[in-house]
Amino acid sequence: MPPILDIRGLRKSYDDGFEALKGVDLQIERGEILALLGPNGAGKTTLISTICGITMPSAGTVTAEGHDTVADYRAARSLIGLVPQEINLEPFEKVIKTVQFSRGLFGKPADPAHIEKVLRQLSLWDKKDSQIRALSGGMKRRVLIAKALAHEPRILFLDEPTAGVDVELRKDMWEIVAGLKADGVTIILTTHYIEEAEAIADRIGVIAKGELLLVEEKSALMARMGQKQLEVQLTEPLDAIPEALQSDKLSLSPDGSALIYTYDTRGERTGITQLLSKVAAEGLVLRDVVTRQSSLEDIFVGLVHEDAA
Amino acid sequence: MNWTAVKSIYIFEMTRFFRTIAQSIISPVLSTSLYFVVFGAAIGSRIDEVEGVSYGAFIVPGLIMLSVITQSISNASFGIYFPKFIGTIFELLSAPINFLEIVLGYVGAAATKALFIGTIILITAFFFVDISIAHPVAMVAFLILTCISFALMGFIIGIWAGNFEQLQLVPLLIVTPLVFLGGSFYSISMLPPVWQVISMFNPVVYLISGFRWAFFDTADVPILTSLLAIGAFTAICLGLIWWIFKTGWRIRE
Incomplete structure (x- = not known):
């Protein structure tokens, strides 16, 4: 089967000459969890942003299930969910409303049963009528995940899902990710916590200074490089x-x-x-x-x- | 077209408006009432009729335009600036929607809000002065066109603005003077000749004149000219938005 996400020669450079991505090639297999490891400023977020349509690539192509993310953006983006690194949420909105909004934005008809399933899965159902500003940091992060899952994506990007969260919540987050994998969602997460990649990833990519240094099965990587x-x-x-x-x-x-x-x-x-x-x-x-x-x-x-x- | 997305944005924006509905209504009603008390009753009683209309009634179209223009701009500019400011814009950019759909959602909601407030002011005006509407259909059409075109302008300002100061800058420094000098409170023919000529460069003059024509059947400029002016203004805004869409200016790097 062809990869679910196919990234070829992806480059991103800015007007000031800074090259955030220097030709990334990466094929992501259906149903896997890929962890992208890299120090701050390595290009992890730029890579995700370029795939998801937040920034435009300078060169190269990305296809999701064969749909080009630029030429055929509607089909491609419908397959992709994005959980950003920053907690970007409208503070006065109610949890359920913002999740419903996300589904609508992706052009999917209202589906209360799916929204309820997602909110229950993330232990947010009790908080569905709370204003977002009243939630704890961990809860807000779950809301971001719920928003990303609202349109039933097949590919989910988690940009530093556990940055700045406590140990217990991090374990919760890992369980959530494992549950999504069980549902057949392909997951790409970035992290600079190595233990996170070690704990949940099937494959690990290492990125530094805009280049993908390697991508390998976690076990093979550890055996080979160990x-x-x-x-x-x-x-x-x-x-x-x-x-x-x-x-x-x-x-x-x-x-x-x-x-x-x-x-x-x-x-x-x-x-x-x-x-x-x-x-x-x-x-x-x-x-x-x-x-x-x-x-x-x-x-x-x-x-x-x-x-x- | 992803109409579900347009509808979602529209409803989301309108919900925010209705969350603060009391403020949204009280403030325009109060300020309009003050204008009527001051200009209509206190000063207006000493002013002769203008173009055959009592001064209190004469200022109604201008007052509505003043509020509608300000509201369209501030609603639309805030509507798109806020997601940029708090970062939720990522969702708009990563969704399977195009710029036209984003514009329809935000501009549609902003124009609806402005139309709502314009209507409230008109209703308020009926309590203070006797007014009749000579061309009701034209009046509604002018009102809607104004709401849409200035909401488009507001949208552009919201995209352009890098901070809250800039968001206020254009309405404060450009729009308010243009509206006040656009004949909200007087007829252009009351000005000295030089100022009459200068006024012809103010696009708002055409709007208010056309709108007033819809009420009282008298105008500073021919009605067709007014229509052309608002049409040209809308076209310019649409062109700018199309350019923003093409280049991703200030939105998508």
Whole structure:
């Protein structure tokens, strides 16, 4: 099946010469959750805005289910829902009215049953007649999601859905996203919380300075790029690393009870065998050996720095 | 055409208007009553008839125009500026609608509100002065055309404005003087010749004159000229909006 969203050579430059997007190619598969990771100013929001029609692309094309987002914008935009990063809501409007308005704006006939389903799904049904200004920040964010879902989009963009929300609400948000995926909605979310991408995404794209550095299955990315750590726990704590073992890959734990060896699974030789034989030669007695996989965060920081260098 | 979207915008805008309905009615009724008390009763009693009409009645068309023009502009400019200001404009831009539909929704609502207020002022006027309407159909047509054309102008101002000061600037510095000097309270023929010529460059003169003709069958300028003037003004506004639509000026980068 062709991708649900097909982005080819997408560029966005501004009059002052600033290039926010430098030719992005990205195919998004039906029903997946793609997380776009990137530091502030990487071009995540510009990418979303250009796909959704808020800004016009300077070059390149985007098609949603085969509909070009510029030439055939009505068909394309009908498929797409957008939850913006900022809480942009009319303060004096009632929750249900603003959600109904969003549905109408997308040209869909009124459907009270669908609106009720969306509001219940987001735990907003009790608040449906409240004015938006009376809601908490987390509730407002849910209203934004409800507005985006009001017209039954097949593709949903969530721009930093959990920026500035507390841990509990973040977990709620993840559950909401998982529920939408179960309903068959394709989700693209941006975040700079790596744990978020790690927790909910199927694929992860890393974007920096307007370029998509990579897009990969989350598990493959972590396996391929992952640096591992080997912790050699000793029975007798050391004051310093013995001369024979000195290496920039090896460090001593703060209490001296373990040697920590960092290695790359991609390397031809991990150096583990050599390390362990040296440890034995030094007469050190091992209590335990533990390996640890580095998190996405380390991968991400590594990638972005590599790019900057 | 996405008529559902047009209807949604229109209803959304009208809801906001009806939320503050008391203010919307009280303020024009009060200010019109004050005008009638001051100009109609106090000063007006010392002024002769103007073109065969008592002064109190003579100012009715001008007063209606004054309010309708101001209201059309402020409603339409605020209507589109507010989403820009609070950021909800993203929804308009990402929806499957074109600029024409956005304009129809916002301008339609702003014009309706202005028409509503114009009607209220007319009703209020009946309590103060005797007026008869010589050409009722033309009167309604002029009123509606004015509401639409100035709502279009307001829409342009709302798109252009970068802050609330700018939003007030054009109505305050340009529209109010044009309306006051456009013969709301006097007949152009009462002015010295030089000022009569200068007045001919004021588009509002044609509007008020035409509107007054619809009431009293007397006018400063021929009725056809008035119609042409308002038609040209509407065309200019539509042209500007079409250009904004083409270029995405101040809306879509």
